[in-house]
Amino acid sequence: MTDNQTQADSKTHPGNKVSLLKDLLKLLPKDAVLHEEEDLHPYECDGLSAYRHLPMIVVLPDTVDQVQAVLRLCYESEVPVVARGAGTGLSGGALPLDNGVLLSLAKFKDILHIDPKRRIARVQPGVRNLAISQAVDQYGLYYAPDPSSQIACTIGGNVAENSGGVHCLKYGLTVHNIQQLKILTIEGELLTIGGSGLDSAGYDLLALMTGSEGMLGVIVEVTVKLLPKPERAQVILAAFDNVVKAGEAVGNIIAAGIIPAGLEMMDKLAISAAEDFVHAGYPLDAEAILLCELDGTNEEVSEHVARVREVLQQSGATEVRTAKDEAERQTFWKGRKAAFPAVGRLAPDYYCMDGTIPRKQLPRVLEAMAELSKEYNLPVANVFHAGDGNLHPLILYDANIPGELERTEEFGGKILEFCVEVGGTITGEHGVGIEKINQMCVQFNPLELTQFHAVKAAFDAENLLNPGKAVPTLHRCAEFGAMHVHKGKLPFPELERF
Amino acid sequence: MMKENIIEAGMNTDISLQLQQRVQQAYEDKVALQIIGGNSKAFYGYAIQAETLSLAEHRGVLSYEPTELVITVRSGTTLKEIEALLDQHGQMLPFEPAAFNEAATIGGTIACNLSGPRRAYAGAARDYLLGCKIINGKGEILTFGGEVMKNVAGYDVSRLMAGAMGTLGVLLEVSLKVLPKAEAEMTRLLSCSVNEAIEKMHAWSQTPLPISATSFHDSVLSVRLSGATKAVNAAVNHVGGDAMENAEKYWFDVKEQRLDFFNSEKPLWRLSLASDIESLSLEEKADDTFYEWGGALRWLKSELPAETIQARLDELDGHASLFRDAEKLNVFQPLTPALMRIHKNLKNAFDPHNILNPGKLYPEL
Numbered sequence: 029m030t031d032n033q034t035q036a037d038s039k040t041h042p043g044n045k046v047s048l049l050k051d052l053l054k055l056l057p058k059d060a061v062l063h064e065e066e067d068l069h070p071y072e073c074d075g076l077s078a079y080r081h082l083p084m085i086v087v088l089p090d091t092v093d094q095v096q097a098v099l100r101l102c103y104e105s106e107v108p109v110v111a112r113g114a115g116t117g118l119s120g121g122a123l124p125l126d127n128g129v130l131l132s133l134a135k136f137k138d139i140l141h142i143d144p145k146r147r148i149a150r151v152q153p154g155v156r157n158l159a160i161s162q163a164v165d166q167y168g169l170y171y172a173p174d175p176s177s178q179i180a181c182t183i184g185g186n187v188a189e190n191s192g193g194v195h196c197l198k199y200g201l202t203v204h205n206i207q208q209l210k211i212l213t214i215e216g217e218l219l220t221i222g223g224s225g226l227d228s229a230g231y232d233l234l235a236l237m238t239g240s241e242g243m244l245g246v247i248v249e250v251t252v253k254l255l256p257k258p259e260r261a262q263v264i265l266a267a268f269d270n271v272v273k274a275g276e277a278v279g280n281i282i283a284a285g286i287i288p289a290g291l292e293m294m295d296k297l298a299i300s301a302a303e304d305f306v307h308a309g310y311p312l313d314a315e316a317i318l319l320c321e322l323d324g325t326n327e328e329v330s331e332h333v334a335r336v337r338e339v340l341q342q343s344g345a346t347e348v349r350t351a352k353d354e355a356e357r358q359t360f361w362k363g364r365k366a367a368f369p370a371v372g373r374l375a376p377d378y379y380c381m382d383g384t385i386p387r388k389q390l391p392r393v394l395e396a397m398a399e400l401s402k403e404y405n406l407p408v409a410n411v412f413h414a415g416d417g418n419l420h421p422l423i424l425y426d427a428n429i430p431g432e433l434e435r436t437e438e439f440g441g442k443i444l445e446f447c448v449e450v451g452g453t454i455t456g457e458h459g460v461g462i463e464k465i466n467q468m469c470v471q472f473n474p475l476e477l478t479q480f481h482a483v484k485a486a487f488d489a490e491n492l493l494n495p496g497k498a499v500p501t502l503h504r505c506a507e508f509g510a511m512h513v514h515k516g517k518l519p520f521p522e523l524e525r526f
Numbered sequence: 527m528m529k530e531n532i533i534e535a536g537m538n539t540d541i542s543l544q545l546q547q548r549v550q551q552a553y554e555d556k557v558a559l560q561i562i563g564g565n566s567k568a569f570y571g572y573a574i575q576a577e578t579l580s581l582a583e584h585r586g587v588l589s590y591e592p593t594e595l596v597i598t599v600r601s602g603t604t605l606k607e608i609e610a611l612l613d614q615h616g617q618m619l620p621f622e623p624a625a626f627n628e629a630a631t632i633g634g635t636i637a638c639n640l641s642g643p644r645r646a647y648a649g650a651a652r653d654y655l656l657g658c659k660i661i662n663g664k665g666e667i668l669t670f671g672g673e674v675m676k677n678v679a680g681y682d683v684s685r686l687m688a689g690a691m692g693t694l695g696v697l698l699e700v701s702l703k704v705l706p707k708a709e710a711e712m713t714r715l716l717s718c719s720v721n722e723a724i725e726k727m728h729a730w731s732q733t734p735l736p737i738s739a740t741s742f743h744d745s746v747l748s749v750r751l752s753g754a755t756k757a758v759n760a761a762v763n764h765v766g767g768d769a770m771e772n773a774e775k776y777w778f779d780v781k782e783q784r785l786d787f788f789n790s791e792k793p794l795w796r797l798s799l800a801s802d803i804e805s806l807s808l809e810e811k812a813d814d815t816f817y818e819w820g821g822a823l824r825w826l827k828s829e830l831p832a833e834t835i836q837a838r839l840d841e842l843d844g845h846a847s848l849f850r851d852a853e854k855l856n857v858f859q860p861l862t863p864a865l866m867r868i869h870k871n872l873k874n875a876f877d878p879h880n881i882l883n884p885g886k887l888y889p890e891l
Binding site for chain 1: 596674685686706707728733734760761799800823842844865
């Protein structure tokens with residue numbers, strides 16, 4: 029147990045559960061307060077299931093007033109609060125605390141208002157990402173950020189993590205696609221951030237809240253910006269006999285002045301896994317494939333398809349295929365979208381990493397990964413948002429083999445540290461959560477981490493919102509640095525580390 | 527593969543350590559500093575009295591990789607120099623910032639978060655800011671964000687700097703996403719009433735037309751189309767109207783506020799609000815309003831009291847800034863007490879002795 033946890037622990041005294049439960053039941057209906065162990069289990073982890081922890085109590089309010097009352101109570105009682113949407117996050121950001129309240133926003137499922145003229149939708153935080161696009165489809169509009177979990181993940185969680193997707197290079201991340209937030213502070217104060225215009229007065233709190241991983245406030249309403257659906261989208265599949273050529277082809281497309289709507293790369297292991305799983309027609313002899321989607325008006329797409337085909341051929345593609353119709357376009361994408369579960373079939377478990385690198389560093393990073401893969405004797409499949417440099421190496425392992433999860437995490441940590449070394453970042457879109465908290469010590473120096481803590485204190489001086497996540501304490505970094513010295517061999521590997 | 531390596535700028539000086547020492551000294555002595563780049567936007571924000579900390583000599587392009595779509599520059603580098611370099615590679619700053627004069631620096635541009643005609647269609651300065659290196663109010667040099675498109679490690683302190691008017695940190699370096707320039711560009715002119723203009727701009731924005739700027743004034747709606755040649759040609763047919771001569775100069779004059787409209791003694795207000803609001807109900811004359819951003823930005827010449835204008839914009843869920851005026855009172859829309867408390871806490875978190883541009887954004891900060 030580390031300092032972060034200890035810090036959170038000190039807030040709650042044993043026996044507090046009983047009195048807190050009594051107080052919560054005054055604020056919420058009985059069925060909105062879960063406290064029996066069997067009811068708590070569904071909340072013990074988010075999408076990063078390697079980390080599990082039972083919360084002390086789960087609350088499921090369904091009005092903003094109730095959330096406000098819960099926060100006020102927790103603030104007064106000095107009980108930590110972890111907010112949770114659909115629990116699809118991949119970094120353990122919603123991992124509960126055994127001395128804390130898990131605040132589920134799952135009941136906030138209403139789309140409050142759609143304004144097609146202003147191209148915005150005002151929604152509750154528990155609305156699913158894809159449900160927004162489905163609801164506004166009738167107006168020819170959609171919500172652009174499309175994380176791969178979009179069927180299930182909620183918009184509140186998307187804001188908390190600044191989620192991306194495959195269309196970020198052209199359409200941006202969550203931070204570029206929201207206009208207003210309503211948040212509750214830990215004191216239960218309602219703040220409206222942003223407005224009806226394209227900018228707002230004062231500091232850019234909208235940007236600060238986006239990606240703040242539930243550490244600064246609880247999101248209770250989101251106004252998203254909507255875009256007109258492109259008239260046409262077309263996808264090109266290109267095969268390469270080596271990954272470096274594929275990486276260079278990406279640079280060449282951009283140098284030609286074209287910003288594709290999506291530009292994805294898969295390596296040989298990912299290709300064969302996807303092909304086995306969904307039969308997308310991928311070339312199995314290729315070392316890498318690129319999927320390049322172009323969208324816009326009919327004329328624009330025609331012009332760009334012709335140019336991109338030419339660039340790909342000049343870049344040494346062994347094969348270039350344009351989807352002949354919408355059905356084939358969907359098939360090309362199906363393989364990419366199913367890449368994670370497809371790779372998941374190759375081994376009992378897989379661990380998904382999320383570093384971003386300057387694209388020109390791809391050959392160096394792939395080489396380093398191949399070396400590490402040999403060293404740890406764990407295979408890696410690579411799925412890559414090539415347009416924006418966001419890598420998703422998938423490490424294959426078996427959690428039932430003692431020590432293999434720990435080796436996998438260590439391997440993953442080294443990949444992230446290498447991403448930082450070549451000028452990139454430890455997380456492009458999944459967030460730090462609990463998973464990458466040690467690597468934050470590599471990316472940021474103590475002064476920068478101290479500044480982050482000061483930002484947190486500006487909103488939550490008592491450190492009650494999601495404590496112990498996203499930003500490590502300096503003490504923890506010192507401990508991690510010391511561990512690092514011993515060739516990455518962690519002392520007491522049997523202990524849980526948060 | 528096209529290889530564009532790091533480009534050395536002509537004027538390239540790193541004075542970050544001298545700047546840091548100045549801030550450290552000011553922190554110890556509790557002496558306020560006024561951060562100045564090219565001093566091209568001295569008219570903007572509250573006027574303050576403080577020792578000058580000049581960033582103009584801290585200049586140079588640190589890296590520019592056209593195929594990575596990223597440029598990293600020292601904050602004193604002029605917009606002119608950056609834009610000329612990008613232009614050589616067929617790229618641009620997508621937010622089309624105003625310079626107001628040739629000395630304007632990228633640091634000042636980001637600190638003010640001012641964006642030009644393309645903003646409604648491509649995004650603001652803050653949207654293209656990937657990372658920055660700053661000196662906080664304790665004299666510490668800190669780096670946030672980076673040079674990659676997607677980065678969610680830590681709070682988004684970089685974007686927090688955009689529009690903070692230097693009150694949270696001295697910008698030393700910024701990394702920006704850049705984009706290719708459009709292959710073709712055409713501007714169409716349509717004669718119509720303000721209501722028709724608002725209707726048209728909204729109807730267009732619900733379709734994937736390649737619009738990159740709109741303006742309305744004096745019964746003329748101007749719409750700029752940018753993109754692939756065939757797409758622009760097709761859009762011209764859809765939009766209708768007549769071709770504008772010298773369109774490039776027109777949009778330059780809109781951005782730089784060189785049109786006759788902006789040549790006035792009356793206070794100039796910048797109103798940011800929902801794009802489909804037809805009347806402000808501020809006794810405004812048609813001639814006194816200039817529309818941009820599909821209706822979401824309005825320039826208003828008005829002698830009404832600031833309180834009246836800002837109260838009305840508050841009702842409209844927008845905000846009003848006094849952009850140019852000799853008096854410089856009530857420059858920015860008042861914040862609610864709850865938001866002001868968070869603002870003060872943040873100011874204190876970055877600048878505990880209140881030495882960085884104190885009072886430039888709000889008297890309380």
